Amino acid sequence: MKPAGGSNGSGNGGRGAKSPRAQAEERDTGQQPAADTAAGGGEQPPEPAQQAARPSGPGARPGWGRYLVAPRPLGLLGGGVPPIEASALFALLEEDPDVEPVAQVRPSRSRGLQAIAEPYRACPPVAVVRMPEERARVLAANPQVIIEIDQPLSYTPTPPAGLGPVPVIDPMLAVTLEEPQQLTLRVMGSDGDAVAGAHVWAIGTGGPVHAVTSADGQVTLTLTADIPDTLQALYIRPRSGYWPTRTAMPRPAGNGEAVVQVEALSDTFEDFPGRAVTGWGAQAMRLNRIPPTYRGHGIKIALLDSGVNTGHPDLKDTVRHGHDFTGQGKGTWKADTCGRGTWCAGIIAAADNNTGITGIASEAELHALKLFPGGHLSDLLEAVDYCITHGIDLAQLSLAYPLPSQLAAWKLADAHAAGITVIAPAGDTAGPLTHPATLPGILAVGALAHTGTYPSSSPLAAMRPPWPGPYPAPFTPASPGVDVIAPGAAVITTSLDDGYTVADSTAIAAAHVTGLAALLLAHHDHLRTQVMPRTTARADQLYLLLQTACRPLPGPDPRTGAGITDAPTALGIPTHWQQNEHPYATTTPTRHHT
Numbered sequence: 001m002k003p004a005g006g007s008n009g010s011g012n013g014g015r016g017a018k019s020p021r022a023q024a025e026e027r028d029t030g031q032q033p034a035a036d037t038a039a040g041g042g043e044q045p046p047e048p049a050q051q052a053a054r055p056s057g058p059g060a061r062p063g064w065g066r067y068l069v070a071p072r073p074l075g076l077l078g079g080g081v082p083p084i085e086a087s088a089l090f091a092l093l094e095e096d097p098d099v100e101p102v103a104q105v106r107p108s109r110s111r112g113l114q115a116i117a118e119p120y121r122a123c124p125p126v127a128v129v130r131m132p133e134e135r136a137r138v139l140a141a142n143p144q145v146i147i148e149i150d151q152p153l154s155y156t157p158t159p160p161a162g163l164g165p166v167p168v169i170d171p172m173l174a175v176t177l178e179e180p181q182q183l184t185l186r187v188m189g190s191d192g193d194a195v196a197g198a199h200v201w202a203i204g205t206g207g208p209v210h211a212v213t214s215a216d217g218q219v220t221l222t223l224t225a226d227i228p229d230t231l232q233a234l235y236i237r238p239r240s241g242y243w244p245t246r247t248a249m250p251r252p253a254g255n256g257e258a259v260v261q262v263e264a265l266s267d268t269f270e271d272f273p274g275r276a277v278t279g280w281g282a283q284a285m286r287l288n289r290i291p292p293t294y295r296g297h298g299i300k301i302a303l304l305d306s307g308v309n310t311g312h313p314d315l316k317d318t319v320r321h322g323h324d325f326t327g328q329g330k331g332t333w334k335a336d337t338c339g340r341g342t343w344c345a346g347i348i349a350a351a352d353n354n355t356g357i358t359g360i361a362s363e364a365e366l367h368a369l370k371l372f373p374g375g376h377l378s379d380l381l382e383a384v385d386y387c388i389t390h391g392i393d394l395a396q397l398s399l400a401y402p403l404p405s406q407l408a409a410w411k412l413a414d415a416h417a418a419g420i421t422v423i424a425p426a427g428d429t430a431g432p433l434t435h436p437a438t439l440p441g442i443l444a445v446g447a448l449a450h451t452g453t454y455p456s457s458s459p460l461a462a463m464r465p466p467w468p469g470p471y472p473a474p475f476t477p478a479s480p481g482v483d484v485i486a487p488g489a490a491v492i493t494t495s496l497d498d499g500y501t502v503a504d505s506t507a508i509a510a511a512h513v514t515g516l517a518a519l520l521l522a523h524h525d526h527l528r529t530q531v532m533p534r535t536t537a538r539a540d541q542l543y544l545l546l547q548t549a550c551r552p553l554p555g556p557d558p559r560t561g562a563g564i565t566d567a568p569t570a571l572g573i574p575t576h577w578q579q580n581e582h583p584y585a586t587t588t589p590t591r592h593h594t
Contacts, residue, residue, distance in 0.1 A: 001443045001483050001543045066102070066150040067136050068378060068407055069093060070126045077143065084144045086125040093127055098135045103128040105381045107388070107414075122417070123410035128378045151401040153375040155340065155428075155507075174206035174225040183221045183228050184257045185250070187213050189242055191264045194218075197239035198262070202249070204231040218257075228252075235459055236262055240495035243268070244502055246459040263455050265492065265500065273356040273500055280453045281347075281487025281512055284470065287360055287567045294571070296361025296518035301348060302387045303514075304380070305341035305398040305507070307370035310334040312342065312494050314350035314357065322368035323386060325379040333370040339496050341368060343503040344398060346494030347511040348518070356500055357492055360515025361522070367392065371399055377408060384411045388418045393521050393534065396514045397424045397442070398507040400434040409439050416441040419534030421521075421542050423514050425506035426482050428475045433482070443543055444481055445510040446559055447473035447488025454490035460504070472559035476506055482561040484550055486512040516567055517542060524571055545570050 071084045086106075093099045105126040128150055131139075140147040183202065187195040194217030202209045206225020213219040223231075228249060236245045242262040250258040269277050282288050308319045311334075322333035336342045349366040350359035367390065369383045380399070387395045395415065401408070415422055426444040427434035437444035450470045454460050463474040473489040476482070488509030495501035520542060521527050527545070532538045549570035550563035568574070 001441065001547070061100075061130070064100070064130045064132055065136065066128065066130050066376065068126050068146075068148045068150050068381075069129055069139065070124045070146045070407060072144055072146050073122075073124060081143045089145065090125075090127050093129055096131075096135075098131055100130040101127060102130060103378065105378055105385065107385055122413045123381070123407060126378065126381060126407060128376075146406065148377070148405055148407055149403065151377045151403060151405070153371050153377065153380060153399045153401055155338075155372065155398075155400060176206070176225050177223070177227075181223045181227055183223055183231075184252075185219050185221070185234075186257055186259050187217045187219065187236055187238075188259055188261050189238075189264050190261055190267055195236075195238050195242060195262060198242075199237040201235040202226075202231050203233045203235065234260065236260060238262055238501070240497050240499035240501045241265055243455055243457065244459055244504075245457045246462055247457060263457060265502070268455070269492075276354055276356060276358065277492060279357065279487070279492050280450055281448075281491055282360070284448070284450065284487050285512060285516065285565060285567050287516065289568050290519070290571060290573055294519050294523050295352075296364035296515070296522045299361065299364045299394065299518040299522045300367065300390065300392045301361070301364050301514060301518055302367045302369050302383070302390075302392045302395040303341060303344055303348070303398070304369045304371055304383050304395060305344060306338040306372045307333045307336040307341050308345045308366075308368040309336045309342040309494070309496050310368075311498070312346075313355075313498055314353065314359075314494050315342070315345055318349045318351050318359070318362065319345055319366045319368055321365065322370065323383075324370040325383050325386075326370060326372075326374040328370075328374070333368045336496060338372060339501075340398060340503075340505065340507055341370070341372075342496055343493045343501070343505075344396065344507055344511040344514075346500075347491065347508065348396075348515045350494055357494070360512065361518035364515075364518045364522070375399070377401055377405055380408060381411045384415050387415055387420055391534070392420055394514055394517050395420050395422050396507075396510055397422060397436055398510065400427065400436070402435070404435060404438075408436060412436060412439055413441060416539055417536055419536060419539050421517060421539045423510050423517065425510040426477045428505050428507075429477055430475050431477060432479045433477050438481060441539075443513065443546065444483045444561075445488075445506060445513050446482040446485040446561060447476040447504070447506045447509040448485045448553075448560075448564060449473040449489035450487070454502075458490065460489055470553060470564070472553075472557060473504065473506075473509075475504070476509075476559050478559055480558040482559060484513060484547060484562050485509065485553070485560045485564055487564075488512075513546065513565065516565060516570065517546060519567070520545060520570055 071086050071089050074083050077083060094101055107121060136147055139145060187198050189195050196213055196215045198213045200211055200219050202221050204226035209221045209223060211219045211221050231249045234247050234249055242264055245262045250260055252258045266272050278288050308315060310316055310319050324332040348359050349362055349364055350357050352358040352362045371379050371383060412422055422442045424437040424442050424444055426437045426446045433444060436442060448470055449460060451464050451468045465471050486509035488506055489504045491503050491508050492500055493503050546565050547562045550565050552563035553560045
């Protein structure tokens with residue numbers, strides 16, 4: 001953790017019946033209803049930017065961009081420059097014919113007297129507007145205001161597929177075929193079933209080609225810059241139930257169709273998912289060596305990601321709260337179109353029902369805050385406000401934005417001041433850390449892999465080291481700044497259907513740390529809310545515990561940070577670490593973890 005520290009247009013276009021300022025003031029005067037705790041409930045009322053009118057299309061006018069505008073804090077103004085009140089600034093923006101207001105992000109007053117004890121907020125109120133780039137440059141020259149691009153949120157950038165034996169070229173240099181060729185494949189499981197919904201990538205000299213298998217496991221790839229003989233590798237990521245696979249290109253059979261087989265998870269884990277497994281990650285962190293009564297009860301966790309598949313049997317009763325900040329509609333946080341939110345939710349809070357997997361903090365209160373796909377930096381600011389106003393203890397930020405943001409840094413500083421521990425994946429870049437993991441007050445988590453925890457057909461096998469044991473995952477950042485490392489490769493977790501999948505990413509690693517942090521807040525003698533209230537001091541103490549309880553990996557390596565956090569040590573539970581313990585997923589009749 002780093003130390004905390006154009007064209008002119010009508011001014012009314014796209015605003016709706018009420019101005020954003022009027023709507024924000026209207027919201028500030030009321031009380032926010034309590035969360036619905038009934039099964040399947042928990043839809044939260046929209047925060048201020050969701051109450052403001054949103055344009056229906058991706059851009060209001062050609063040549064206009066989306067920006068964040070805020071008054072510059074008093075301490076950052078130059079000598080002789082008077083401050084401007086947010087209300088006055090927002091009124092000027094509404095009157096400007098070259099500016100189209102979209103929303104406002106104002107901290108909620110719904111906490112009432114509880115907010116009196118909080119430190120002065122670092123982040124000022126923010127207006128979200130559309131305007132021409134020229135107008136934005138003019139406003140940015142005003143020393144009284146801060147202007148930033150309202151960047152679209154994304155997942156952390158990924159390194160090129162095929163590091164090592166498979167070259168990746170600039171697609172602009174690819175020589176395309178005059179008539180693209182078709183390659184038909186059928187993906188079958190080792191259990192004899194067709195594998196539907198599997199993502200298939202063919203890597204060749206012209207770059208990757210992608211398609212998804214149909215219900216009968218068949219997929220047709222259109223090759224625009226390769227012929228089948230020049231394809232070098234095939235990557236398959238099944239939706240659930242099977243291991244990801246990397247293989248050489250198979251030869252087509254007499255019917256012109258090539259068959260690729262993927263290994264079923266039940267071949268590795270006997271009777272899975274009917275019989276529960278303890279994942280290698282839980283064993284590596286020794287989560288299986290803590291009392292089974294440690295489940296994180298009473299701790300509130302916010303997962304800022306792609307929503308959660310609350311229809312999954314392991315999540316339907318454990319994820320009851322959430323909000324979609326992308327403005328897609330009521331209850332849409334319960335649908336996950338990407339998968340990673342559901343993957344992380346399973347690691348943190350999957351129910352202990354003696355099948356499949358069990359989350360590290362299965363009794364914690366998980367809030368699914370949907371920011372992807374379609375979210376912007378302004379939505380992230382709102383989501384952090386949600387965490388502050390809803391008394392969240394832990395926030396995992398699993399999204400990234402390409403450019404540094406001072407407003408995001410201030411908003412996350414406000415979260416830290418409110419006692420919220422913020423955890424973020426370091427990024428799947430194999431290079432530098434991504435934002436916001438680089439910010440002060442955020443615990444940046446890298447990903448650990450372990451030989452022997454995946455079959456030889458796994459894509460990880462092509463880049464494993466020559467020695468046995470744990471090692472930094474090939475996609476984890478190689479730059480300094482990682483605070484701790486956690487299991488983030490070949491991890492079994494909940495999938496987008498009602499099954500289980502294998503997931504890799506630094507977000508998966510961060511979910512392990514988030515789950516352990518919930519156990520510390522709920523059960524550590526000096527961190528429980530009854531002993532230490534939700535303050536900056538508690539957040540700092542938790543950061544310190546997570547880092548000082550680490551077992552370092554052999555050799556100096558910026559990818560590993562302080563090492564892997566040891567759960568019994570962090571919790572103060574005296575147990576003996578068996579060095580010959582093999583951290584591989586096994587079955588267990590008692591406490592189960594992913």
